[in-house]
Amino acid sequence: MPGLLRGVARTAVVAGTATAVSNRVSRRQAGRWAQQDPERQVAYQQDVAPTPAAPAPAGPPSAADEMTSKIDQLKQLGDLKAQGVLTDEEFAAQKRQVLG
Numbered sequence: 001m002p003g004l005l006r007g008v009a010r011t012a013v014v015a016g017t018a019t020a021v022s023n024r025v026s027r028r029q030a031g032r033w034a035q036q037d038p039e040r041q042v043a044y045q046q047d048v049a050p051t052p053a054a055p056a057p058a059g060p061p062s063a064a065d066e067m068t069s070k071i072d073q074l075k076q077l078g079d080l081k082a083q084g085v086l087t088d089e090e091f092a093a094q095k096r097q098v099l100g
Contacts, residue, residue, distance in 0.1 A: 004077075004094055007085040073098045 074095065081091040 003086045003090050004080065007080050007083075070098055 077086065077091055077094050077098070080086045081088070086094070
């Protein structure tokens with residue numbers, strides 16, 4: 001369990017850092033373009049309009065969705081084991097937990 005949490009935490013930190021850097025680069029580039037050509041800035045803002053949030057699920061997940069979710073979790077566990085993040089015992093314990 002601690003190995004899995006460590007892997008998940010590491011992934012969250014990497015994803016958060018990548019998002020922050022990407023946003024900063026986008027803002028810096030937009031600022032440079034605004035100084036060079038105001039018309040380009042307007043076009044850039046229209047191209048990079050924020051995407052709307054995904055709608056909330058309408059009802060409880062179907063059996064197919066639950067099975068897909070379990071399969072995805074097992075694939076992630078397999079990847080973590082292959083990377084050496086999880087030991088055989090941790091993998092077996094997590095697998096039992098996912099499968100119920």
